[in-house]
Amino acid sequence: MKNSIGIHALVWSGTWNLKDIENSIKLSKQLGYDLIEIPLLDPFNFDIKNTKKYLDKYKFNSVTSLGLSEETDISSSEEQHRINGKKILEKALDVTFELGSDYMGGVLYSALAKYHHPPNNESKKRSAEILHHLSIKAKNYGIKIGLEPVNRYESNLINTAQQAIDFINMADSDNLYVHLDSYHMNIEESDYIQPILLCDDKLGYFHIGENHRGYLGEGHINFPEIKKGFDQIGYKGPVTFESFSSTVVDPKLSNILGVWRNLWTDSYDLAKKSKQFLDDNFK
Numbered sequence: 001m002k003n004s005i006g007i008h009a010l011v012w013s014g015t016w017n018l019k020d021i022e023n024s025i026k027l028s029k030q031l032g033y034d035l036i037e038i039p040l041l042d043p044f045n046f047d048i049k050n051t052k053k054y055l056d057k058y059k060f061n062s063v064t065s066l067g068l069s070e071e072t073d074i075s076s077s078e079e080q081h082r083i084n085g086k087k088i089l090e091k092a093l094d095v096t097f098e099l100g101s102d103y104m105g106g107v108l109y110s111a112l113a114k115y116h117h118p119p120n121n122e123s124k125k126r127s128a129e130i131l132h133h134l135s136i137k138a139k140n141y142g143i144k145i146g147l148e149p150v151n152r153y154e155s156n157l158i159n160t161a162q163q164a165i166d167f168i169n170m171a172d173s174d175n176l177y178v179h180l181d182s183y184h185m186n187i188e189e190s191d192y193i194q195p196i197l198l199c200d201d202k203l204g205y206f207h208i209g210e211n212h213r214g215y216l217g218e219g220h221i222n223f224p225e226i227k228k229g230f231d232q233i234g235y236k237g238p239v240t241f242e243s244f245s246s247t248v249v250d251p252k253l254s255n256i257l258g259v260w261r262n263l264w265t266d267s268y269d270l271a272k273k274s275k276q277f278l279d280d281n282f283k
């Protein structure tokens with residue numbers, strides 16, 4: 001079984017100007033990655049033309065991701081926030097389609113932020129209804145939609161694989177998938193294998209990251225258990241390396257994610273060693 005091995009663009013740069021676009025795609029290709037995950041921090045001002053140009057030039061694949069803000073939170077009781085969120089999700093989906101990507105994931109169901117109250121059933125329903133319709137449009141585009149459970153400090157709506165599955169059932173969609181992340185699993189799950197088995201064929205994407213967001217193998221994430229889970233369900237989807245450093249990540253996103261210290265400063269060295277680690281452990 002061979003999984004596509006990806007790398008998050010924020011390993012290379014916190015911005016996405018012309019230089020960043022070519023450099024990130026070129027280096028990812030040179031190191032042997034199969035795809036790059038491109039964050040759509042502002043899909044309304046995203047450089048589709050040049051991103052597609054360099055993806056085509058290097059014959060490289062891409063997927064996209066994003067997280068909503070308080071002003072675009074589709075679970076919000078504020079109607080304008082939901083309207084804003086629906087617009088940004090639909091625009092991001094259009095960008096994903098124009099790039100030729102077949103996957104868009106992330107925190108698409110709520111704000112990527114620390115909430116100071118628990119969710120209620122109404123907030124889940126509001127979010128599920130919008131994502132139900134988005135997933136239909138995405139299916140017509142040939143794009144899978146992935147919902148990433150994140151830790152309790154980054155959302156109150158979906159923190160575990162079970163909550164993601166329950167939400168997908170509420171949304172009543174065959175084109176919503178679970179996007180697991182080992183960093184968040186380390187905080188919210190009891191182990192690494194059971195969430196994978198629970199998702200089974202609804203597992204659509206996987207983020208690999210250490211518990212401290214640094215070099216793979218230097219923390220305490222149980223990677224052999226994750227691989228065992230993949231083998232048991234026959235997971236053949238993407239496995240994408242994700243790591244953040246405040247010297248690289250967009251300052252606003254750094255604050256949201258709580259990236260206060262740097263476990264690395266050399267993007268190339270990190271990417272090279274991470275690719276070798278993933279080849280050794282997941283191929």
